[in-house]
Amino acid sequence: MVSFQRQEQILKLLNTKQFARYSDLAKVLFVSPATVRRDTLDMENRGLVKRVLNGVTLSQEPEDVPYDYSVTLNLDAKRMVASRAGRLIKNGMSLFIDSSTTALVLIRELKDIDELYIVTNGILIALEASKRPGWRVNLVGGAVNKMLENISGDKAIRDIENYQAELAIFSCRGLIGAGATDANDLEANIKRAFAAHADAVMLLVDHTKVGKHQLYMSAPMNALNYIATDKVMPEAIVNAARANHVQIFD
Template sequence: MYAEQRQARILAEINETGGARITDLGHRLGVSGVTARRDVEALAGRGLVARVRGGAMALTPGPALAAGPGPGPHRARVAIAAAAARLVRPGEAIGILAGRTTLLLARELLDVPGLTVVTNALDVADAFHHGGRPGQTVVLLGGIRTRSGALTGPVAERTAAGLNLDVVFLGVHGMAARSGFTTPDLAEARTGAALVAAARRTVVLADHGKWGVRSAAMIAPLDGADVLVTDAGLSRPARSVLRQRVGRLLVADVP
């Protein structure tokens, strides 16, 4: 990813959430803390964010830098999660991998009766524990906890290998024609691939900003997705590629 692309995504996130830590930005972008710090300092030098200890904050009011066409990241993720939730039927066994968009999906599914939910995300399990309906079953994969709160490693992979799921939902760090659906964490990629192998259908949740982003580890190739749920900001060339490669391209309506 070019520096301009990283900085646009950083600015969009800071303006959306009000602020961000350097370490979190580096993890989400798949770059070192030094690189993320330089990007933040570049934005601060242009008067676009306020530099604070350990991170940056949005300016109120402040100038905006468009990260690309389409809706803001959070609104896009909310719409994508709602569209993906409509693919779930009562009584199904589903997998939900760790991620910001998949957590929003979990919250959309709290009222669906009879679900069996398998997840490697502590926050997804907590969402169902505190807000789910009676009769839902939540299976939390064991393993080693990563910085993002995901459980990974041989224990998680062996548990996933013994399951039979109707559908698995995964969020990704990036997607591209050659590298497929990727994440910067190798262990999370292996756990994700294990759950994908255990499911009859794979649904990927990815906003338009993920297109063209390549990370170190592939979870699945593009043609491994039965459904890709994205938003209207996805460019026409990207849609053309994805319609040829994924089973179904579902574009969520963002209010």
């Protein structure tokens, strides 16, 4: 097992246990504690974990988690969100779709939709959607983030402004009563542009993001029309959604 494979296993273990001792990781991975320490040092430098006394824990808010790992996290919850979001999507609709892993799960769940018009900043979203013969897909231009498999920046925003979609669909890093929030301005700017050029907006959010507060506002509650989630949300967020006439699919 090479380093990146060990690191994926460490992240999977931490996602369920939150903390792991170096000695325990060494036994599970069949390597020395020194190797585990080197792997976790690299992971800490990338913001994925935090090394503490005798062990390692997940970073409180890792900003950039590798896409191929992120898509495996809370997969059942993402499928539930996707199932509920799919109620709104009909044949022939025009959609903005972000690069989130929940959106990728949604794309894969739309097995009965024969025709769609999609504009996305997600590289893997575009590749996955392009497999469907009746779906027309446009990928915006701009700066590529390989870690997140997406495109952002001023060029991407200008491209989005050339379209008007029936429905914008995107996820977030945190949902509070004020709205959907994200950890960086590049992601938030893309979502604000989607919302500004769509007839309606649907937020995809699983329970792990609810109640978390990130720095950048990607969509205030009054910019949303629908929220698709997997569990009943806290009363404060439900009340804020109702006050802004946001329909919740839970």
